[in-house]
Amino acid sequence: MAKKDKSRRTEILEKAAHLFHKRGYAATSIRDIAREMGMESASLYNHIKSKQEILQAFLIPLAKQYTKSIHEINTAPLTSIQKLERIIASQVRITIENTDGVSLIPNEWVHLDGDALSEFIEMRNEYEQVFKAIFKEAINDGFIRPVNIEIASFSILSTLRWLYSWYSKNKNINTLELEKELVTNLIGGLKT
Amino acid sequence: MAKKDKSRRTEILEKAAHLFHKRGYAATSIRDIAREMGMESASLYNHIKSKQEILQAFLIPLAKQYTKSIHEINTAPLTSIQKLERIIASQVRITIENTDGVSLIPNEWVHLDGDALSEFIEMRNEYEQVFKAIFKEAINDGFIRPVNIEIASFSILSTLRWLYSWYSKNKNINTLELEKELVTNLIGGLKT
DNA sequence: GTCTATAAGTCGATAGAC
DNA sequence: GTCTATCGACTTATAGAC
Known part of the structure; x- marks a missing residue:
């Protein structure tokens, strides 16, 4: 039952x-x-319970999943550049597993009500902060050229944010190839 | 009057x-x-005249502006890699000039009615087709490594599509620096 | 657990006074 | 060119029969 x-x-x-x-x-x-x-x-x-509950049922668990994932990667015994590669791979996998849910992240979060809204924004800010910190680390460690961190982070996260849209129309791609290609395109060009 | x-x-x-x-x-x-x-x-x-008219008043002229711009660049006496750089610079400028209008392009086009909807989709497909053709040219000319054209194009266009969002929160950046940085980040890493 | 009926409010858009 | 008043359709959500 x-x-x-x-x-x-x-x-x-x-x-x-x-x-x-x-x-x-x-x-x-x-x-x-x-x-x-x-x-x-x-x-x-x-x-x-309500239409709003449906939106929250996707956005809050997904935001938690992203946050948990980036923290696990960040505390693992990896170099900063390996961390960036793992983060990209993780985002690719979450997007492929739950494409419709992920599609709500870029824009539909504005329709969250009350506590769910502030919870989501907080997790999102935390994610971006950790990402930028790791990116900065990768520059300090000499893995990546000293580019503008704000612009480069935004650029990488934009591609990952839009992946759901591209994947919706190209579902027959091999996941590992997609991960590898994106790591190369997004990070390869920034290496020293 | x-x-x-x-x-x-x-x-x-x-x-x-x-x-x-x-x-x-x-x-x-x-x-x-x-x-x-x-x-x-x-x-x-x-x-x-209507709410719909407002949406069309932004999306149709903008789509025409993008299409016109990429055709002008494509028919100019430039190398394929120079064309890609010009396209990026052009998108940056259009986004900065009309941030709110450009913000409607990624998602709100789905709410266009009738002829405006099909017109928009056609222009958007044409733009992506021309972009990918130039990208392929740049690979054939030996400027860019033989990466997956679909993934690399999607990646570059994603960043440019999300620029409105980033720029809304970072309006004090110098336009030329933004253009230069994006050209380097998006294309620099793909060069042979 | 699905239905019909309906409450209570909002939507885009129009008519007509001024 | 702005207002008040309003139409008819649509919205989320609930009450209560079966």
Whole structure:
């Protein structure tokens, strides 16, 4: 019973994320999600609390996953340049595993309400701060040329942020090749 | 009279684009735009035809500007690598000149109606096609290493697509430095 | 757990007074 | 060119029958 409802809920969440991905959170109605499920909108509320809850169900766990991942990599016994490579690989994997969910990160977070909004922003800022710190370390260690840290970080994170969009249209690529190619393109050119 | 109305209309368009940038087209109401103008929503319709018209007033001219720019660069007497550098510089300039307008390109185009939607998609596809062709040329000419064209193009265009977001928070940067730094980061590492 | 019905509010856009 | 008033459609969410 609980098991069956859980998978039904998951089905709703997945269909909702897909619609949010295609048209955005604000332009997707509860009725749109219900139609996709083949039920009336009122029936959805037996599985979810609100439309807002769906958005939070994706963005908060994902933000935690990114934060946890970058901290694990940062505290591992790796060189700074190895850390950067691992971070890129990690982001590629999270994007491939949950493309629709990740698609909500760049823009739809603005529609989070209350505590979820501030929680998300805090985790996002922390992630970028750690990333930039590692990047700075890689410059100090002599792995990377002394480029503008703000611009270079933004540039790398932009590609990773947009990966969901590219991957949606190129799903048949080999994950390892994609990881390798991105590491080379994003970091290779910055090496000393 | 026509002159005064034109500047009033421009003011509305600019405020609308700014709101669309912050919250998205769907989540921004005509009443929100009116409030920003200090007038009632009904009064807006003396200056604009519809909410949709505002979106089109930004996206269609911008798409034309990008398309025109890449064609001018492509037909100029330049090497393929010089063309890529010029394209990056051109995108930086368009983004800085019209940050709110450019912010609508990555996601809000999905809310275009009818002919404007197909027009936009066609121009966008054309732009990417020309970009990739120049990129391929640069590989064939021996300027750039034989990387995966799809991934490398996507990576460069992602950074340029997200520039509006970064620039919104870092407006005090020197334009020329930004252009130079991005050319180095995005292309420097791909050179043979 | 799904349905019908509906509450209560917001949406884009128009009519018509001034 | 701005206002008040309003239309009709749509929004999220709930109540209660089955």
